[in-house]
Amino acid sequence: MMGFFDKIKRAFTGETPEETVDTVQEKYDKGLEKTRKTFGERMNELFANFRTVDEDFFEELEETLIGADVGFDTAIRISESLRQEVKLRNAKKPAEVQNAIIEKLVNLYEEEGMDEVNELAIQPDGLTVMLFVGVNGVGKTTSIGKLAHQLKQEGKKIMLAAADTFRAGAIDQLVVWGERAGVEVVRGNAGGDPAAVVFDAMRRAKEEQVDVLLIDTAGRLQNKVNLMNELEKIQRIIQREEPTAPHEVLLVLDATTGQNAMVQAKQFKETTNVTGLVLSKLDGTAKGGIVLAIRNELHLPVKLVGLGEGIDDLEPFNPNEFVIGLFKGLLKEE
Ligand SMILES: Nc1nc2c(ncn2[C@@H]2O[C@H](COP(=O)(O)OP(=O)(O)OP(=O)(O)O)[C@@H](O)[C@H]2O)c(=O)[nH]1
Ligand SMILES: [Mg+2]
Incomplete structure (x- = not known):
């Protein structure tokens, strides 16, 4: 199975994913139009406005994430783990960590939902x-x-x-x-x-x-x-x-x-x-x-x-x- 990151990447690069992109995806795309636009715009601004990945950059990132309603804890967790990543990669420019931010958000989301059942509990028999x-x-x-x-x-x-x-x-x-x-x-x-x-x-x-x-x-x-x-x-x-x-x-x-x-x-x-x-x-x-x-x-x-x-x-x-x-x-x- 494709990882989330691959899937998103494919969606972005326009490569055909293994699963058929059906109407459900289209509906999500449409329903999330506003979010994507705003979130995307803010993130892009963030990347454009900072030349170096410094403390100010992280603060702005936290604010952007909180502004998108990902929640305070999540925003802090993301920026904390990104700080480590930046050190590890010795990254200097925001562009170098852009994908890492998305990757972290997706991974965190995936981990937290490991044992979540998203289907309705419809009984096979009876009411x-x-x-x-x-x-x-x-x-x-x-x-x-x-x-x-x-x-x-x-x-x-x-x-x-x-x-x-x-x-x-x-x-x-x-x-x-x-x-x-x-x-x-x-x-x-x-x-x-x-x-x-x-x-x-x-x-x-x-x-x-x-x-x-x-x-x-x-x-x-x-x-x-x-x-x-x-x-x-x-x-x-x-x-x-x-x-x-x-x-x-x-x-x-x-x-x-x-x-x-x-x-x-x-x-x-x-x-x-x-x-x-x-x-x-x-x-x-x-x-x-x-x-x-x-x-x-x-x-x-x-x-x-x-x-x-x-x-x-x-x-x-x-x-x-x-x-x-x-x-x-x-x-x-x-
Ligand atoms: N855009 C949009 N509007 C929705 C959606 N779901 C509900 N609404 C609108 O939200 C309003 C309130 O919906 P209701 O279903 O009456 O809400 P309720 O929880 O039953 O409200 P009460 O009976 O007062 O407790 C209505 O105008 C709906 O059309 C949705 O997914 N998208
Ligand atoms: Mg009602």
């Missing part, structure tokens, strides 16, 4: 239950709609549960997605008990031999404690009906919110047994570096990424495709 959580506006409902559509196209029987009974209009929004995807939506009354909706949905999903039940939850309640308590209650109901469920608790994060998303993830991780992340709105940010921060600092696998508002704009997360998309164009031919 799979996925609970979507996250603060308001991050893209839970939209992601559910997109995923329902995709799974249905794969021939699975899908059901949605509208357990956000708090926000006015939330139920209707999910119902609209249900219609778009052509799947059934279990709903209760606005202002009603979300746990009751979940209970109802679990029963019906089993009765109707549904393959995957996707549960939408509220992003905001009266306060955070209430929200966490409600999520806990919902999980208890699910488990009572099906002891192995939920098979996924997916925390949705809005990629455009950068470090705020990291804070949210840390908070949810403390109180809910999050199994994976959905990173939405990656198309709307110039800070795709957050994916590196997530991997290096949170150790939660990204399972899906949102690359637009349309029904087809959800992709399984493929780390390889992602790093290629991110660093393509930054490598210098040696």
Whole structure:
């Protein structure tokens, strides 16, 4: 198998990679356009502005990396290991270490994700239950709609549960997605008990031999404690009906919110047994570096990424495709 570095290099030099460059790669390329442009521009400026690899250069590099949302720790780790590399190679000019920086980012990313499972835990037999959580506006409902559509196209029987009974209009929004995807939506009354909706949905999903039940939850309640308590209650109901469920608790994060998303993830991780992340709105940010921060600092696998508002704009997360998309164009031919 080709290493990441070779892959990126090939993508850059235009040599045909062994694997076919398919539409998924194209989608990543498009979704990461902004990130690549900004990150690439900043990196290029950095290389152009410094004549020697000195302390100022490293400081600027750290700032550039932090600015791209790779996270503070990651930025420091990269620049530390680059310092050693520079000594080793006795490099003087920034151009001499340009590829080494990218290589380090990719290697670190690869190492940190060694035992990450990026695939959704769809059960081979019986019902799979996925609970979507996250603060308001991050893209839970939209992601559910997109995923329902995709799974249905794969021939699975899908059901949605509208357990956000708090926000006015939330139920209707999910119902609209249900219609778009052509799947059934279990709903209760606005202002009603979300746990009751979940209970109802679990029963019906089993009765109707549904393959995957996707549960939408509220992003905001009266306060955070209430929200966490409600999520806990919902999980208890699910488990009572099906002891192995939920098979996924997916925390949705809005990629455009950068470090705020990291804070949210840390908070949810403390109180809910999050199994994976959905990173939405990656198309709307110039800070795709957050994916590196997530991997290096949170150790939660990204399972899906949102690359637009349309029904087809959800992709399984493929780390390889992602790093290629991110660093393509930054490598210098040696
Ligand atoms: N560009 C872009 N927009 C997205 C993506 N995912 C969701 N959105 C938009 O983000 C907004 C909020 O999405 P929702 O799905 O309603 O978010 P939510 O988490 O359910 O919000 P609450 O129900 O208030 O908790 C909508 O306008 C979506 O169209 C994405 O991947 N890319
Ligand atoms: Mg919603």
